[in-house]
Amino acid sequence: MQTVKIGLLGCGTVGSGVARLLTEKVNEYARRSGYRLELSKILVRDRDRSRPAGIDPDLFTTDPAEILEDEEIQIIVEVMGGIDPAREYLLQAIGSGKHVVTANKALIARHGQELFEAASENEVSLYIEASVAGGLPIxxxxxxxxxxxxxxxxxxxxxxxxxxxxxxxxxxxxxxxxxxxxxxxxxxxxxxxxxxxxxxxxxxxxxxxxxxxxxxxxxxxxxxxxxxxxxxxxxxxxxxxxxxxxxxxxxxxxxxxxxxxxxxxxxxxxxxxxxxxxxxxxxxxxxxxxxxxxxxxxxGAGSMPTASAVVSDIINIATELENPPNTLMASNHLGDPVNLGPPDSVVNRYYVRVLTEDKSGVLGQIGTLLGREDISVHTLLQRKADPGNAELVFITHPVSDQKLRQAIAQIRQLETTQEIYSIIRVEDFVE
The missing domain is CATH 3.30.360.10 (Dihydrodipicolinate Reductase; domain 2)
Incomplete structure (x- = not known):
């Protein structure tokens, strides 16, 4: 049976979970995948720090070169978090022809395009299942x-x-x-x-x-x-x-x-x-x-749910080592950024809660300002607040973000408006 060697960058909450799964279930994973997954080295900041039981202390190193420059290690797993040095390490690993698994959502969100381009150029896989929603296989x-x-x-x-x-x-x-x-x-x-x-x-x-x-x-x-x-x-x-x-x-x-x-x-x-x-x-x-x-x-988080997603990615890469990298994983992270619609293209209903002076005509003033922006009210409540004030709560019919912002700016300028507490979108899931 072929052995696939793995280098782990980080041994915190998620990293310790990954190490635990790879250690405790090595035979089970071998039976399922046809490959023996061997955890070769674990990068840590402090070798003397107390670690969960069951992890061989000889695996720990404080020198990233012991992992990144080891030609026998085929898969690098990054669970250290942060942007740098994680980004630097992954680019080095990819440049050396190593496949990569990461749980680092901030890194992928900020530098995913760069990393996927590097992976594509070097014909290696970059898997990111654990970067979103932990144990959900999304x-x-x-x-x-x-x-x-x-x-x-x-x-x-x-x-x-x-x-x-x-x-x-x-x-x-x-x-x-x-x-x-x-x-x-x-x-x-x-x-x-x-x-x-x-x-x-x-x-x-x-x-x-x-x-x-x-x-x-x-x-x-x-x-x-x-x-x-x-x-x-x-x-x-x-x-x-x-x-x-x-x-x-x-x-x-x-x-x-x-x-x-x-x-x-x-x-x-x-x-x-x-x-x-x-x-x-x-x-x-x-x-x-x-x-x-x-x-x-x-x-969506936690040591073992996230570790489960990481190890699933490791197994998927191991079973595909003899094949070209799966380009489906990279395709949506390459190319020009998407063009989002202008502000007036987004239409929603909104809940608004306003504190106003409790005077006659205030409701009419607010209604007039809403009307100027073609905003109609679906539901309205008015209740007494502290002495001399009233709380006005309303839900609009569908309106663009832009028109609502313009109306709110005008309501805020009224002398009778004390505070605009809340503006919350309403999603009715209507097709």
């Missing part, structure tokens, strides 16, 4: 199982931290800061949670997925991003009253002849399958022109 499905389809849309809950926070706020009526502190205490959120709560993590993942949906590269700056830090318990309560739940939703789709990609808090109907995805779980809903709707659900 990349391989989009590239292989759905290759006969034109992908029409993708809607995803792809960040477990924000989903945990919004789920707790919905189920328990608690405020954002309180639930965030709990998520940090449980290890679901980082000490600096900015990447998660402001949507950057989801944008990285959506950039990768969007390149598959649009069949062209997409740049991070092209993706509209809004985080969840301004979502209040009042918004959650109003959403329930209107028959919705709020999720941080990643969307890539073609609409009115234009492409759009965005990550933002979104109200979705309570009876939609994505509405029942709670806690740290992820879900992705794909629509193909032939296959229709397909939904993936599972753990």
């Amino acid at each position: 990349i391989q499905t989009l590239k292989r199982s759905l290759v006969a389809n034109q992908l029409l849309s993708l809607h995803g809950i792809i960040n477990g931290t924000t989903n945990y926070i919004l789920s707790a706020m919905t189920d328990e009526g608690r405020e954002f800061q309180e639930v965030l502190a709990e998520a940090q205490a449980k290890g679901y959120a980082e000490a600096d949670p900015t990447d998660d709560i402001e949507g950057y993590d989801a944008v990285y993942k959506l950039a990768i997925l969007s390149s598959l949906v649009f069949e062209q590269p997409i740049q991070l700056k092209q993706i509209h991003r809004v985080g969840i830090s301004r979502i209040a318990s009042q918004d959650i309560a109003y959403a329930k009253q209107f028959g919705y739940v709020i999720k941080l939703l990643a969307i890539a789709k073609q609409e009115n002849g234009h492409f759009q990609a965005r990550v933002s808090p979104t109200m979705i109907p309570v009876d939609h399958p994505l509405a029942s995805v709670n806690g740290v779980y992820n879900a992705i809903l794909i629509k193909g022109d032939a296959a229709g709707d397909i939904m993936f659900y599972g753990q």
